Amino acid sequence: MNRSITMGQYIPGNSILHRLNPRLKIIALVLLLVFLFLLDTFSALGASLGLALALFALAGVPFSYLLRGLRPVLYIALFALIIYFFFTSGGVVLFRIGFITVESEGVEQGLFIVARLVVLVLFSLLLTLTTTPLSLTHGMSYFLKPLSHIGLPTEEVAMIMAVALRFIPTIMEESQRLMRAQLARGADFETGSIFRKAGSLVPLIVPLFVSAFRRADELALAMEARGYRIGARRTRMHEDVIMLKDWAALAIVIILIALALTFDL
């Protein structure tokens, strides 16, 4: 259970990608993701893959991180490949086992979809590898802001994102301490089915909540004592400003996409 747990995917660095404004990085990523869905040839996908890899090199990210980042989509990719290979008909029959046939169209489509998924995840990884979780959540909460006009508490959501991030290591430590305490009393978190494992979790969750809520009450009291008012305007210690280089980077992305689309790459 004490496997080393990496806190997010962020790799510290000082490349141009690291220093870009997180909000514009998010916008650029969304544009690139939409663009990926407009492509329909392997060569276009290959070009996007090349772009992604070039950006990874620019960010100075070791190759092993790419593979590790792709691991979560392994099952989805497998699931898709199986469905496409065995249940899509059309084209030449590649091989046949009993009543199962694999035909070329299914293979081609399956590979295309999975390749697009890989490029999609690589672009997303670029963002999470070069941006700290804190500035990412700040960026995300910036885009939530317009929702405050329809009465949603976006300032509060932004605040609890920061608080939650701050307390993840604390609660992680706490849960491992609780686990060791339970292990010493003969609990077993390692063996058995998923239901047994989860069953052994329950005695862990209750004290976890009790202590987390106690911390919450203390923190809320401390925040109030320091003058934190719900609904009041907030200022930040680190204002994130959008600079010329950020606009330039976004412009480059837009120009690349426009070029690729007009020349029907």
Place this chain on the structure above:
Amino acid sequence: MFTANGDRLNYWVRAAMIGAIYVVLTLIFAPISYGMIQVRVSEMLMVLPYFTGAAVPGLFVGCMIANIFGGHGMLDIVFGSLATLIAAYLVTKIEHKYLVPLPPVIINAIIVGKILSIVLEMPFYLTAMWVGIGQVIACYGLGLPLLLFLEKRRYIFK
């Protein structure tokens, strides 16, 4: 807490803690896969809005951070968290405890299933079922026992 501001602050900070617990559970039990079906153990916490409203923003934020930390990228961050927000809100409206795990199963199957079917260009019913089965295991298999256990200990949420 004695003031109205303090009470509201308390609600939000508790929400933050629930979010942090969701992230920690996601990290500790990093993908448990059941054959091809993926089960996110932390989804068992989706029963919490039954006990406290603070779990609604809490789970939303927790899911968003968990998806930023690892997972499948931007689509997951936006739509996965959105599904969690809607499902968590619906849970607060449910009175019968055996129906509590239903919204996270149905909403996730619809929203995440729809996104997956677009990304993978596969029939919606297939991807929805794929997501749904994993959610049934997490929310009914793990969440419901948690709910029954917590029900006798409601004082935790006071």
